[in-house]
Amino acid sequence: MAKSVWDEVKDLFKSEEQKEREKQQKLSEAKQKESDVIEKLKQLDEEYVEPEVDVDSLFPYEKLEEKQPDAMTDEDIHIKAEKELEEEQKAKRDELNSKYEDKKSKYDDDYENAKKRLKDAYESAKGRREREVENAKDSALRGGIQRGSILPGEIEKAERDERDDKRVADMEYSTKIDSLDKTISALESERQQAISDLDEEYARKLEKRIDELTRERDDILKETEDYNNSVRKKNAEMAKDRNDKIYDYLSSEQKAKEEREKKGIFDEKKQENYLKRYEIARDFYLSLSEDIAYDALMASPDIRYYLGEYYFNKLSKELKPKTERKVYV
Numbered sequence: 001m002a003k004s005v006w007d008e009v010k011d012l013f014k015s016e017e018q019k020e021r022e023k024q025q026k027l028s029e030a031k032q033k034e035s036d037v038i039e040k041l042k043q044l045d046e047e048y049v050e051p052e053v054d055v056d057s058l059f060p061y062e063k064l065e066e067k068q069p070d071a072m073t074d075e076d077i078h079i080k081a082e083k084e085l086e087e088e089q090k091a092k093r094d095e096l097n098s099k100y101e102d103k104k105s106k107y108d109d110d111y112e113n114a115k116k117r118l119k120d121a122y123e124s125a126k127g128r129r130e131r132e133v134e135n136a137k138d139s140a141l142r143g144g145i146q147r148g149s150i151l152p153g154e155i156e157k158a159e160r161d162e163r164d165d166k167r168v169a170d171m172e173y174s175t176k177i178d179s180l181d182k183t184i185s186a187l188e189s190e191r192q193q194a195i196s197d198l199d200e201e202y203a204r205k206l207e208k209r210i211d212e213l214t215r216e217r218d219d220i221l222k223e224t225e226d227y228n229n230s231v232r233k234k235n236a237e238m239a240k241d242r243n244d245k246i247y248d249y250l251s252s253e254q255k256a257k258e259e260r261e262k263k264g265i266f267d268e269k270k271q272e273n274y275l276k277r278y279e280i281a282r283d284f285y286l287s288l289s290e291d292i293a294y295d296a297l298m299a300s301p302d303i304r305y306y307l308g309e310y311y312f313n314k315l316s317k318e319l320k321p322k323t324e325r326k327v328y329v
Contacts, residue, residue: 030288030296034303037284041277041306048273053253055246062238064231069224071217081209089202096198100191107180114176121169125162132158264310278311285319294319 072080136154260266266274281303285293297303297312297319304312 026289026292027296027299030292031299034284034296034300037280038300038302038306040280041303044273044277044280045306048270050270051267053250055249058249059242059246061242063235064238066228066231067224069221071220071224072213074214077210077213077217081206081213084209085202085205089198092198093195096191096194100187103187104184107184110180111177114173114180117176118169118173121172122166125165125169128165129158129162132161261308261310264314274308274311277307278315281307281311282315282318285315290321294321 133155136158281297285297288296294316297316307315
């Protein structure tokens with residue numbers, strides 16, 4: 001706001017100290033009023049959003065894919081090794097049991113024959129007793145001997161002979177059965193030992209196969225990890241190269257943009273936004289006393305920030321006091 005001629009005349013009679021006090025008072029009052037202006041500029045600043053550069057389109061992100069290892073777990077390895085060996089193990093066990101059953105079956109007839117011989121011996125002993133009794137009866141009749149006087153003794157002897165024959169048969173049968181049982185028991189022990197040996201052999205083969213499969217798995221894992229390490233290194237190099245290019249590009253664009261904006265060249269939306277800021281600030285500072293407007297502007301870093309370099313310089317040039325002195329006659 002320009003001073004009236006009368007105000008300028010009155011200033012001629014004021015001391016420099018008084019002028020400075022009045023100026024500082026006006027600047028203080030202007031600073032308080034300035035807060036409303038800054039709030040409006042802040043709102044405009046929040047409304048405007050710098051358009052983001054689509055760096056992903058300009059610099060597509062490239063990444064090599066890592067391999068997923070097609071490797072078995074320890075449990076998978078154990079199951080695979082067992083499956084590989086189980087058919088062979090079953091065949092060997094079946095063959096072993098079959099041989100045992102074949103050998104054992106050969107003694108089944110011996111058991112039956114022993115039973116038959118025992119039965120035959122019992123029948124033979126019984127037949128002998130019956131014959132001896134009949135012979136005793138016949139002899140008594142032919143000799144004219146009374147049956148009652150000799151027959152009981154002969155019958156007792158025949159029965160004793162029968163018991164002796166059966167006892168001998170029982171002993172022979174028992175001896176035979178014991179021998180057969182020992183033979184079968186020996187065969188069973190032989191079979192159990194063979195099964196134990198077979199199981200130990202299976203355990204050794206299983207352990208060996210598991211070790212082989214584990215080494216194969218570990219080789220796959222190492223090969224995959226080596227490959228993935230090289231991929232990670234390459235990806236890191238490509239990412240750094242991309243970031244460097246993006247940084248160089250954005251730095252160059254930012255510098256070019258700053259140079260354009262120093263000359264007042266803005267994009268359409270930014271131009272519109274900053275013109276509104278400029279007009280709000282200009283209206284405020286032109287409403288101040290001409291002798292403090294420029295100093296008030298220069299003392300406000302917030303106004304400088306919200307106007308930007310171009311519009312701040314433009315306003316400061318407009319507000320800068322003229323150097324020529326007025327002479328009143």
